[in-house]
C-alpha cells in the first residue's frame with residue numbers, strides 16, 4: 001500500500017514538510033510505501049475549465065508536473081495534502097492540484113473514490129481551520145475517506161524548525177499517521 005504526501009509550501013524543509021514527514025514516518029514504520037512530492041514553488045498553471053479532459057479522460061491539455069502528480073495520486077492508496085496557511089487559506093499550488101486533479105479524476109469516473117485522504121497545515125496563529133476545510137472539501141467531493149487525529153491536523157509554527165517544538169502538533173501528526181495505517185489496513189483486509 002502506498003501513501004503519497006504533497007507539500008504545498010515553497011519551503012522544502014519548512015514546517016509543512018516536517019509535518020508530512022512525521023506522518024509518513026509512522027506509515028513507513030508500519031510497512032507502507034511512502035512518497036513526499038514537493039509541489040510548492042513549481043511553475044503554476046491553473047485549471048482552464050476547457051473540459052477537454054472529458055473527451056480525453058485523464059489527460060490535461062496542460063502537460064506539466066500536475067499531470068505527473070495525478071498519475072501518482074491514482075496509484076496511491078492514501079493522499080495527504082499539506083499546505084501552510086497563507087492569509088487564512090491554502091497555497092495556489094495545492095489549489096491548482098485540487099482543481100486540475102479533481103477534474104481529471106471526474107473525467108475518469110472518479111478514480112479517487114474510497115482512497116484515504118488527509119490534510120495538514122502549518123500556521124503561525126490563525127486561519128488554519130479554514131485551510132484544512134479547503135483541502136477536506138476536495139476529499140469529500142471525491143468520495144474519499146477522511147480519518148481524524150487527536151486535534152485538527154495543524155502545528156503552530158512560523159519559522160522552519162518550529163514544528164518540532166510544538167509538542168501537541170507533533171502528537172497530532174503521529175496519531176494521524178497511526179489512524180491512516182489503521183484505516184488502510186481495515187480497508188484492505
Ligand SMILES: Cc1cc2nc3c(=O)[nH]c(=O)nc-3n(C[C@H](O)[C@H](O)[C@H](O)COP(=O)(O)O)c2cc1C
Pocket residue numbers: 009010011013014015016017083084085086087088089122123124125126127157158159160
Ligand atoms: C504569504 C504568507 C501568508 C501567511 N498568512 C498567515 C495567516 O493567515 N495566518 C497565520 O497564522 N500565519 C500566516 N503565515 C505564516 C505561515 O503560516 C507559517 O510561517 C508557516 O509555518 C509556514 O509553513 P512552512 O514552513 O511549511 O512554509 C503566512 C505566511 C506567509 C509567507
